[in-house]
Amino acid sequence: xxxxxxxxxxxxxxxxxxxxxxxxxxxxxxxxxxxxxxxxxxxxxxxxxxxxxxxxxxxxxxxxxxxxxxxxxxxxxxxxxxxxxxxxxxxxxxxxxxxxxxxxxxxxxxxxxxxxxxxxxxxxxxxxxxxxxxxxxxxxxxxxxxxxxxxxxxxxxxxxxxxxxxxxxxxxxxxxxxxxxxxxxxxxxxxxxxxxxxxxxxxxxxxxxxxxxxxxxxxxxxxxxxxxxxxxxxxxxxxxxxxxxxxxxxxxxxxxxxxxxxxxxxxxxxxxxxxxxxxxxxxxxxxxxxxxxxxxxxxxxxxxxxxxxxxxxxxxxxxxxxxxxxxxxxxxxxxxxxxxxxxxxxxxxxxxxxxxxxxxxxxxxxxxxxxxx
Amino acid sequence: xxxxxxxxxxxxxxxxxxxxxxxxxxxxxxxxxxxxxxxxxxxxxxxxxxxxxxxxxxxxxxxxxxxxxxxxxxxxxxxxxxxxxxxxxxxxxxxxxxxxxxxxxxxxxxxxxxxxxxxxxxxxxxxxxxxxxxxxxxxxxxxxxxxxxxxxxxxxxxxxxxxxxxxxxxxxxxxxxxxxxxxxxxxxxxxxxxxxxxxxxxxxxxxxxxxxxxxxxxxxxxxxxxxxxxxxxxxxxxxxxxxxxxxxxxxxxxxxxxxxxxxxxxxxxxxxxxxxxxxxxxxxxxxxxxxxxxxxxxxxxxxxx
Numbered sequence: 001x002x003x004x005x006x007x008x009x010x011x012x013x014x015x016x017x018x019x020x021x022x023x024x025x026x027x028x029x030x031x032x033x034x035x036x037x038x039x040x041x042x043x044x045x046x047x048x049x050x051x052x053x054x055x056x057x058x059x060x061x062x063x064x065x066x067x068x069x070x071x072x073x074x075x076x077x078x079x080x081x082x083x084x085x086x087x088x089x090x091x092x093x094x095x096x097x098x099x100x101x102x103x104x105x106x107x108x109x110x111x112x113x114x115x116x117x118x119x120x121x122x123x124x125x126x127x128x129x130x131x132x133x134x135x136x137x138x139x140x141x142x143x144x145x146x147x148x149x150x151x152x153x154x155x156x157x158x159x160x161x162x163x164x165x166x167x168x169x170x171x172x173x174x175x176x177x178x179x180x181x182x183x184x185x186x187x188x189x190x191x192x193x194x195x196x197x198x199x200x201x202x203x204x205x206x207x208x209x210x211x212x213x214x215x216x217x218x219x220x221x222x223x224x225x226x227x228x229x230x231x232x233x234x235x236x237x238x239x240x241x242x243x244x245x246x247x248x249x250x251x252x253x254x255x256x257x258x259x260x261x262x263x264x265x266x267x268x269x270x271x272x273x274x275x276x277x278x279x280x281x282x283x284x285x286x287x288x289x290x291x292x293x294x295x296x297x298x299x300x301x302x303x304x305x306x307x308x309x310x311x312x313x314x315x316x317x318x319x320x321x322x323x324x325x326x327x328x329x330x331x332x333x334x335x336x337x338x339x340x341x342x343x344x345x346x347x348x349x350x351x352x353x354x355x356x357x358x359x360x361x362x363x364x365x366x367x368x369x370x371x372x373x
Numbered sequence: 374x375x376x377x378x379x380x381x382x383x384x385x386x387x388x389x390x391x392x393x394x395x396x397x398x399x400x401x402x403x404x405x406x407x408x409x410x411x412x413x414x415x416x417x418x419x420x421x422x423x424x425x426x427x428x429x430x431x432x433x434x435x436x437x438x439x440x441x442x443x444x445x446x447x448x449x450x451x452x453x454x455x456x457x458x459x460x461x462x463x464x465x466x467x468x469x470x471x472x473x474x475x476x477x478x479x480x481x482x483x484x485x486x487x488x489x490x491x492x493x494x495x496x497x498x499x500x501x502x503x504x505x506x507x508x509x510x511x512x513x514x515x516x517x518x519x520x521x522x523x524x525x526x527x528x529x530x531x532x533x534x535x536x537x538x539x540x541x542x543x544x545x546x547x548x549x550x551x552x553x554x555x556x557x558x559x560x561x562x563x564x565x566x567x568x569x570x571x572x573x574x575x576x577x578x579x580x581x582x583x584x585x586x587x588x589x590x591x592x593x594x595x596x597x598x599x600x601x602x603x604x605x606x607x608x609x610x611x612x613x614x615x616x617x618x619x620x621x622x623x624x625x626x627x628x629x630x631x632x633x634x635x636x637x638x639x640x641x642x643x644x645x646x647x648x649x650x651x652x653x654x655x656x657x658x659x660x661x662x663x664x665x666x667x668x669x670x671x672x673x674x675x676x677x678x
Contacts, residue, residue, distance in 0.1 A: 034497065035497035037499055037601065040498060170648070196646065197647065198648070199651070201607065203599075203604070204383075204638075206383035206386075207380060207384075207650075208642060210376065210380050210643060211642075213519060213520070214376045214519055227499055227599075231597060234504070238504075238509065238522075239379070239522045239524070240509065240520055240522040255499070258503075259501040259599055261504050261598075262503075
């Protein structure tokens with residue numbers, strides 16, 4: 001924790017320099033966990049934003065100006081996210097793509113509202129993000145009440161009459177997702193056998209694993225991030241437990257497989273239909289691959305967030321955040337790499353479709369069709 | 374009963390790792406009377422060095438697991454000990470005769486330096502390794518279907534801890550170096566007058582503490598399968614608590630405190646809620662300190678005149 005503040009300070013200093021050096025450019029920001037346990041996802045966001053800015057500049061920039069990118073680190077820490085947001089606001093940056101953790105995006109969004117910054121999150125799925133009627137927020141991903149519903153449908157269908165446990169990490173994202181899944185499960189008359197929470201950042205889950213073993217749990221649903229999910233899985237296999245683990249969109253990074261090794265095979269998670277497979281993304285995926293980057297998880301979502309904003313700026317003819325936001329919400333469907341996106345008055349996308357993925361033993365994941373298989 | 378046995382195994386292994394780190398805190402406190410807040414980060418460095426040496430050995434084509442483990446253990450102990458020595462030399466020794474808080478503040482600074490250093494050198498992401506030691510034993514399978522499982526990693530962690538603990542206890546109790554350390558602990562001036570090289574003895578204390586932290590770091594890597602640059606903070610706090618619970622300054626106390634914290638956390642999670650395991654551990658610490666202010670095995674401080 002303590003070290004992050006120093007880094008923030010250093011980033012702040014370097015940022016102040018760069019902002020004055022490129023005063024003629026339009027600076028936009030990407031903010032996410034560039035350090036810490038969630039940094040795999042911060043890197044996805046940074047890759048997506050960098051590519052989007054490079055592409056926009058190659059196409060002549062915006063409103064006749066070049067774009068510059070400012071990368072900010074929140075370390076998935078709400079306090080640090082808030083100070084990042086205040087810094088971005090005071091630097092008069094009109095747009096931020098961020099953050100990753102819902103517990104960062106939500107407190108930061110209020111500082112962005114005060115600082116007149118438009119915020120589009122590529123990844124924060126907690127419903128509260130758009131439910132507070134802030135003028136400046138939107139997202140290009142789905143919501144946990146939809147994600148939880150898809151997970152619950154899957155569980156109710158394939159684990160009918162079996163023992164299911166639900167765990168959460170007490171974060172805004174994890175607890176929110178676990179609660180939504182539980183609610184959706186209970187609604188169809190399915191009662192979980194165990195509902196427990198753990199601390200994000202824990203490494204030892206052996207006590208919970210033994211409890212799962214005692215209660216003969218067949219499927220454990222984890223509302224939490226990939227590192228803890230990976231450790232829970234690994235410790236389950238160490239204790240000879242073959243329980244299936246299911247989680248949310250936080251498992252969409254190869255780092256999960258490198259934590260679990262081949263034991264990760266069979267793990268399930270919900271995520272939007274793989275954007276890498278969409279025809280609209282083909283050319284961009286090729287260019288990422290040429291740079292030796294696999295644009296997995298939220299990389300293309302971040303790219304799409306930048307696209308929505310830049311198209312709205314072109315249409316509105318200004319970078320004024322309030323006017324741009326009006327354009328985004330009233331502007332119909334935006335063409336992005338992840339397909340056409342239409343944003344409603346709250347800031348949520350109109351077309352959402354979560355699907356269930358399964359990790360294989362080669363460290364990759366593929367969509368499974370709940371109806372077919 | 375089987376369930377209890379399984380949880381006991383879980384708690385014992387976790388406690389062994391805490392205990393190994395706690396020894397570093399307690400030894401330094403015993404001799405120089407300061408809390409070495411950088412010790413958690415030395416543990417983290419140990420984990421990284423174990424990871425790096427493991428990867429180097431694998432890239433040389435070594436496949437014999439016991440041999441790899443032995444080399445990794447020795448290499449990480451040696452290099453981490455060097456870190457411990459360096460930290461003492463540059464951050465604590467110049468301040469030894471300064472006011473009491475100075476070395477402690479310097480230790481906190483050192484903790485920042487080490488964690489930022491490994492972040493810059495190794496990157497901000499967690500570094501996972503695939504499971505190195507796999508498999509295990511089924512100890513008991515009851516009719517209810519609950520299987521008590523003891524994994525090979527757990528066996529390795531506990532055996533390594535016990536063996537190294539025995540070696541270092543022997544070192545402190547039976548060797549010349551151990552005698553010098555105990556002499557410095559009692560009275561540094563008197564020890565110096567009697568020909569004990571105080572600076573060297575204190576350096577050796579840091580070296581031994583760091584070597585044990587490296588063992589803990591390696592066990593951590595084997596058991597949990599990942600290291601990251603900020604893992605020293607939480608582990609350090611837990612181990613420090615263990616050292617205080619056991620009685621700071623006492624070697625067996627640190628091990629006992631570590632086991633106690635590990636068992637309390639695990640058993641609380643097993644029978645009550647996982648959510649409040651840290652609350653349980655710290656509450657018991659408070660209760661123990663109210664009735665035994667010097668910890669479980671600590672001796673009351675004699676006022677030195």
